Structure formats: structure tokens, C-alpha cells
Amino acid sequence: MSYQIKKWLILFGICTFVGLFSFSAYQASFLMEQESVPAVVILINEFTGSYSYFLLLPFILFFIERMRFSRTNWYWMVPSHIVFTMMSSVTHTMLMTVSRVWLYNKFDFGTYDLGEPYYRFVMEYHKQFLIYCSVVVAVYVVDYYRKNREREKKAAELQLTAAQLQSQLVQAQLQSLKGQLQPHFLFNTLNMISSFMYEDVKKADKMMAQLSTMLRMLLEHSDWQEVTLKHELVFLNLYLDIMRARFEDKLKTDIQLGAGLELAIVPNLILQPLVENAIKHNDFERSDITAVRIRIYKENSFLFLFVSDNGPGFNGNVASLLEKGIGLSNMKERLFRLYGEEHQLEFSKSQDGGLQIMIKIPYKTAAQKQ
Amino acid sequence: MKIRALIIDDEPPARKKIRHLLKNESRVEIIGEAGDGLTAVEAIDRLKPNLIFLDIQMPKMSGFEVLQAVEKKPLVIFTTAYDQYALKAFDVRALDYLLKPFDETRFQEALDRVIDTRKDQNEVHQKITDLLEEFQSQQTHIHRLLLKSSGKIFFVKTDDIQWIEAEEKYVHLHTTKECYLHRETMNSLASKLDPKQFIRVHRSYIVNLDSVKELQPWSHGDYVIILKDGAKLNLGRSYRERFMEVFGK
Structure with missing residues (x-):
């Protein structure tokens, strides 16, 4: 049953009860x-009264809904409502009489x-006025109750979103952990070590x-969101x-590191x-050598990497770049989560014609953090 | 006669390890090494080894691409650190491979087996052809072509190709600077190129849409395509509709 039908059935019930x-x-x-007045006559009198009011209810409710009282408009809202009660009262009396x-x-x-x-x-106006007042109160009470319930529902939904965000975070962490421990990296490194064992045991060692x-750092600190630059560079x-x-x-x-930045977070x-x-x-089309440059410095209250x-x-297409490695889009999300609008992640052409990635984050140190 | 082997891997320590494991192997003679796909193709074509140790993940070209590009396909022992797709493809065809890191016993086993298969080389070749076909079908459109010209091997980016002209079993690739002759049929090449960029306009022509300058009406409702480099190509009637559809965008 729709809300409207239910509402009018209830109102009809109330009118019947009042009658x-x-x-x-x-x-x-x-x-x-x-x-000695016959009971039927009293019955007719009272029900014509209450049901006439029922017929007028749509207009009355409409008026109450539209003409809301507030702290700033009472001085003209009160007279309008009084005029309205007069009009509705006269109409009601006429309906009733007919x-x-x-x-x-x-x-x-x-x-x-x-x-x-x-x-x-x-x-009749005296009676009507009191009834009108109670209808106004009822409308406001029902309204308050419904809004409250909606708020509660919304709060519950918000809680759910928060929980989902949390689980996304955990998932991202797992993913990045898996990304670090790329099987390809691991097995190739083990193969290299096994190769060294034939000729250079010390190097293999x-x-x-x-x-x-490396593995220990990954396992032990995988749940840390932030570390010192020193720690990051060791890794x-x-x-x-x-x-x-x-x-x-x-x-x-x-690697070029600005002076005194070891404790930056x-x-x-x-x-x-x-x-x-x-x-x-690197597809080695332009050079047989991969050259990676890392530059870290502080400017004003920001750290630039x-x-x-x-x-x-870089062909200017950020979207395709982000698509290429799951790492980059993941990193963007992480930076946003950690620093909100205060971070920047930008791509451009590097000095050597390759890709340059710039990350700008608020500068803080380990001491400040504690 | 000794088996002549070539070691292909982008990591020097990985090559050294295989070299070491072959040190006391009297049946095999190492004739060279290659550190990337392009060098490998060139070395295989030049040295014609009987056996190659082939790493699958390499810069420039993967091991599969190397195999595709070489004329005479040698016996192969694939090596890989981790590649589930490739391993599945090997397993299906009972092709032998080495998972890094591998030990001496496992290496010996693979070597013995591959030397054993020399008796029925045709069967092995068939398996490898199958494998490469599957690899080809998995691939999306190519972005560069490997060309061989008078002993030199090099890549041409598909973006640089303006138009392509068919000539029997060969195609002429017209780039802004040069024209290359490439041994491949028009149909085979067309199936590899990105259909959003390269479109067939004639039985004998494919054009790169990015290099089209204008379309000129000719007599009797025919059209001529004028390219940025000045070349004029007839737009074949049966290709007209499709071309208009793409070019109009």
C-alpha cells in the first residue's frame, strides 16, 4: 500500500473516531x-461535522505544509494562518450545514x-481554531519524526561507507605488498644469486x-602508512x-637528496x-641503458620527489599511464587518502626525453609527527 | 658433431650460470650470447645455432617474438622466472622449459631431453609453430615491425608508416623518410595493424589515417586520396564505404 493511501486511510479513521x-x-x-434528542440526529450532526473536516483536510494540510513557521517569518505567518482558519472555518460550517x-x-x-x-x-470558529492548532502540531510532530528516521538511516549508510573504505584500504595494502613481492623479481634475483654461487660465493652471500x-622490511613494515625518507631510501x-x-x-x-631531509616523512x-x-x-629503443634519476628537495613547506x-x-595521456601499472593509480589514491588536496602527482617529459614523475607532499619530519 | 648453442637472456648473471653449467658438457659448444631480443634475432640468423637457451621476458622483444622473427628455428630450451601463461602453453605441448632458479640436475635433464628430440626434429618444430601461432593470436595490434635489410635488423614504428603498397609476397612500407621492402603478405600485415589507424583503401594499398591530407573527387564518383607526403592513391570502390565511415569521423 502506498504511503499516500495509508495516510488518508489513517486520517479518515481519526475523523471517524472524533465523530x-x-x-x-x-x-x-x-x-x-x-x-430527548434522537441518537441518530446527534450521530448525523457529529459525523457531518467531522467528515466535512475530512473533505477540507487536503487543503488544510497543503496550507500547513507550504506555510511553515520559522523564527524569522512568524510576524506575517501567524496572521496568514489566522485568516486561513477563518476561511476554512466558514467553508466547513457551510459544508456541514448543507x-x-x-x-x-x-x-x-x-x-x-x-x-x-x-x-x-x-x-464554529472557536472550535475550528483549536482543531486547526492541533493539526498544525500533529503535522510538525510527524515531520520531525520522519526526518529523524531519515537521519538515522543516513548515518547507518555513512557507517557502511566508512567500513567499505577501510576494507578498500586493506585491499590496497595487500595489493601493493603483492606488487613489491613480484614473483618475477624474486625468482630472477634468486637465479642471480645461484649464478654467483658458482664463482663468487661472497657476492652471492x-x-x-x-x-x-628487503623481504624483512616488507613483511615487518607493510602496515606502516608513512616512514622516514631515510628508511625509504634504505629500501x-x-x-x-x-x-x-x-x-x-x-x-x-x-640519487640527489637535499641536505637534512633524512627525517622527512x-x-x-x-x-x-x-x-x-x-x-x-624502458623499451630500450632510444638507449641500451636505463638511467633513473631521483631528486628530493624541500621548498617552502613542501617536499618534492x-x-x-x-x-x-610521456605522450601527455595521463589516463593511459595510470592504466599501465596498477601501481600508479594505487599510488594516486594513497596520496589522496594521506594528504587530501595538499598533494600533487604530475607527469611530464624528463630532461632525457623520458618520463618524469613529480610528487609534492606537505613537509613534516619524524620529530613533528611524534 | 657438437651441438652449437646460443644463450639468450637480458641478465648477465643468468647467462653466466648457463655457461657454467655447460662447462663440462662435451656434446655442446657455446657459440655466443645475446642480451636482448634484437641482438638475439641477428645472432641466430647469422650463427645458425642448433640450440638456444631462450629467456621469455626480455626488453625490446620477448622470447616468443625472437622465435617468430628468425628464419631457421633452432631447438629451444625456454627459461623463465615466472610466467603462468607461457608455462601453460609449454605444458600443453610437452615442451621443456627451465624455471629460474634451476639446479644442475634439472638443467641436465632438460638438456638430455632436447638432445634426444633431435631425432624427430619435425615434431618439435611443429610444436613450436603451434606455440607461436597461439602467442600471435593472443597479441593485440602491433606497434612496430621488425625489418631485415641486407643483414641489418631494426624496428620501424607503425606510427611512422604513411602507407603500404602490396607487391606479390612483399609489401613496400612508405615512411616519411624511406621506403622499406618487407617480406610479408598484405593480408597478414593488415590483420596485425590497428584497424582504427590503418585502413585498406585498395586491393594493393593500406593507408595510415593520420597521414591522409585530403580526399579529392575524381571522375565517375571515384575518389583519390592525397597523403601528406604528396602520394596519390586511388580509393577502391569496394573499400569506399568503409573508408568514408572512418575518415568522416
């Missing part, structure tokens, strides 16, 4: 006064006596230790050491994936 209620009141009052005249006639109770019309209207440190250098051993002179790297695992992307996406390569470069 019955005042019928029993008048019946009692006539019995008390020892007047229906009573007709019913009296039909059931042979003689002619209906309205009494002195002027006083009749005044008398060193690589094994470096790989272990990056472990990775680069391994990659340089694997590709020998085919990989050139250059950066997102965990922000540099290594970018460097990995640069190495992976630049990673540039000499690969195929």
Missing part, C-alpha cells in the same frame, strides 16, 4: 440535561436549524643478505643494488615502485 467521540459526549450531555439540511430532509427530521448564522460562524633485508638502495647486480652496466642510477614504499616502473617500461627516466617518455 464517534463527540457523539458520545453529546449523547451524555443530553442525557445529563434530560433532553449536508445536515440534506440528511434531515432525507430522514424526515424536519428542517435543520442553523440558528443565528453570525453567531453560528463565530461559535651479500646478495642473499640484501634480498632478505630503495637495497632494491637498486640487486637490480644493478642483475643488469650490470645496463642500469644507471643517480614520506608515504611508505613510494619510491621503489616508481623506480621499478621506470626500469620495467622527482623520479625521471630515459624511457619511451
Whole structure:
């Protein structure tokens, strides 16, 4: 059943109840006064009254809904409502009278006596005014109740979104963890170590230790959102050491770090994936050597991280770039989550004609963080 | 006669390891190494090895692309660190491969088996042809073509190709600077190119839409396509509708 049908059925029920209620009141009052008025006549009188009001209810409710009281408009809202009650009261009295005249006639109770019309209207107005006031109160109460329920529903929905966000975060972390531990990287590195074992056991030993440190850092700190730049560079250098051993002179790297930035806070695992992307996406068409440059400096209250390569470069299409590696779009989301509008992630052509990625984040240090 | 082997891997330590494992192998002679796909294709064509150790993931060209490009296909032992798709393809065809890192026993086993298959080389070749066909069907449109011209091997970007002209089993690739002769049929090449960029306009012509300058009406409702480099190509009647549809956009 639709809300509207339900609403009008309930209102009809209330009118019927009011009719019955005042019928029993008048019946009692006539019995008390020892007047003999037939019960049917009282019934007709009271129901024509309440049902006439029911017929007017759509207009009355419409008026109340439209002409809301507020702190600023009461001085003209109150008079408008009073005028409206007068008009509706007169209409109601007329409706009531017409229906009573007709019913009296039909059931042979003689002619209906309205009494002195002027006083009749005044008398009815008093009753109408009180009824009108209670309808206004009822409308506001129902309204308040419904709004409250909607608010609760919305709050519940918000809670659900928050929970979903949380789970997305966990998923992103898992994904990036998996991204770091790329099986391809892992097995190729193990293969390199096994190769060194035939001729240079010490080197194999060193690589094994470096790989272990890398894995340990990943496992132990995977739930850290932010780390110091020093920590991040330790991880990056472990990775680069391994990659340089694997590709020998085919990989050139250059890291420039502004003075005193070791304790700056950066997102965990922000540099290594970018460097990995640069190495992976070099198609060696322009050069047989992959050259990756990392530049980090502070300007005003921001930390700038630049990673540039000499690969195929940037054709201006950010969307296709983000699509290429799951890492980049993931990183964008992470930066947004951590710094909101305060971060910047930009792509451009690097000095060597390759791709340059710029990340700008608010500068803070480990000391400030604590 | 010794088996002449070539080691192809982009990581020097990985090549060294295979070299080491072959040190005491009297049946095999190492004739060279290659650190990327392009060098590998050139080396295979020049040295004609009987056996190659082929890494699948390499810059420039994958191992599969190398195999596709070489004229005489040698016996292959594939090596890979991790490639589920490739492994599945090998397993289906009972082709042998080495998962990195591998030990001496596993290496020996693969080597023995591949030397054994020399007796029925045709069967092995068939398997590899199958494999390459599957690989080809998995690929999306190509963005560059590997060309061989008087002993030199190089890539031509498809973006640089203005138009293509068929001549029996060959095609002429007209770029802004040069014209290359490439041994491939028109139909085969057309199926590899991105249909949004390259469109057939005639039985013997394919044009790069980006290099079309204008379309001129000719007599009797025929049209001539004028390219940026000045070339004029007839628009074949049966290709007209499709061309108008794409070019009009």
C-alpha cells in the first residue's frame, strides 16, 4: 500500500473516531440535561461535522505544509494562518450545514436549524481554531519524526561507507605488498644469486643478505602508512643494488637528496615502485641503458620527489599511464587518502626525453609527527 | 658433431650460470650470447645455432617474438622466472622449459631431453609453430615491425608508416623518410595493424589515417586520396564505404 493511501486511510479513521467521540459526549450531555434528542440526529450532526473536516483536510494540510513557521517569518505567518482558519472555518460550517439540511430532509427530521448564522460562524470558529492548532502540531510532530528516521538511516549508510573504505584500504595494502613481492623479481634475483654461487660465493652471500633485508622490511613494515625518507631510501638502495647486480652496466642510477631531509616523512614504499616502473617500461629503443634519476628537495613547506627516466617518455595521456601499472593509480589514491588536496602527482617529459614523475607532499619530519 | 648453442637472456648473471653449467658438457659448444631480443634475432640468423637457451621476458622483444622473427628455428630450451601463461602453453605441448632458479640436475635433464628430440626434429618444430601461432593470436595490434635489410635488423614504428603498397609476397612500407621492402603478405600485415589507424583503401594499398591530407573527387564518383607526403592513391570502390565511415569521423 502506498504511503499516500495509508495516510488518508489513517486520517479518515481519526475523523471517524472524533465523530464517534463527540457523539458520545453529546449523547451524555443530553442525557445529563434530560433532553430527548434522537441518537441518530446527534450521530448525523457529529459525523457531518467531522467528515466535512475530512473533505477540507487536503487543503488544510497543503496550507500547513507550504506555510511553515520559522523564527524569522512568524510576524506575517501567524496572521496568514489566522485568516486561513477563518476561511476554512466558514467553508466547513457551510459544508456541514448543507449536508445536515440534506440528511434531515432525507430522514424526515424536519428542517435543520442553523440558528443565528453570525453567531453560528463565530461559535464554529472557536472550535475550528483549536482543531486547526492541533493539526498544525500533529503535522510538525510527524515531520520531525520522519526526518529523524531519515537521519538515522543516513548515518547507518555513512557507517557502511566508512567500513567499505577501510576494507578498500586493506585491499590496497595487500595489493601493493603483492606488487613489491613480484614473483618475477624474486625468482630472477634468486637465479642471480645461484649464478654467483658458482664463482663468487661472497657476492652471492651479500646478495642473499640484501634480498632478505628487503623481504624483512616488507613483511615487518607493510602496515606502516608513512616512514622516514631515510628508511625509504634504505629500501630503495637495497632494491637498486640487486637490480644493478642483475643488469650490470645496463642500469644507471643517480640519487640527489637535499641536505637534512633524512627525517622527512614520506608515504611508505613510494619510491621503489616508481623506480621499478621506470626500469620495467624502458623499451630500450632510444638507449641500451636505463638511467633513473631521483631528486628530493624541500621548498617552502613542501617536499618534492622527482623520479625521471630515459624511457619511451610521456605522450601527455595521463589516463593511459595510470592504466599501465596498477601501481600508479594505487599510488594516486594513497596520496589522496594521506594528504587530501595538499598533494600533487604530475607527469611530464624528463630532461632525457623520458618520463618524469613529480610528487609534492606537505613537509613534516619524524620529530613533528611524534 | 657438437651441438652449437646460443644463450639468450637480458641478465648477465643468468647467462653466466648457463655457461657454467655447460662447462663440462662435451656434446655442446657455446657459440655466443645475446642480451636482448634484437641482438638475439641477428645472432641466430647469422650463427645458425642448433640450440638456444631462450629467456621469455626480455626488453625490446620477448622470447616468443625472437622465435617468430628468425628464419631457421633452432631447438629451444625456454627459461623463465615466472610466467603462468607461457608455462601453460609449454605444458600443453610437452615442451621443456627451465624455471629460474634451476639446479644442475634439472638443467641436465632438460638438456638430455632436447638432445634426444633431435631425432624427430619435425615434431618439435611443429610444436613450436603451434606455440607461436597461439602467442600471435593472443597479441593485440602491433606497434612496430621488425625489418631485415641486407643483414641489418631494426624496428620501424607503425606510427611512422604513411602507407603500404602490396607487391606479390612483399609489401613496400612508405615512411616519411624511406621506403622499406618487407617480406610479408598484405593480408597478414593488415590483420596485425590497428584497424582504427590503418585502413585498406585498395586491393594493393593500406593507408595510415593520420597521414591522409585530403580526399579529392575524381571522375565517375571515384575518389583519390592525397597523403601528406604528396602520394596519390586511388580509393577502391569496394573499400569506399568503409573508408568514408572512418575518415568522416
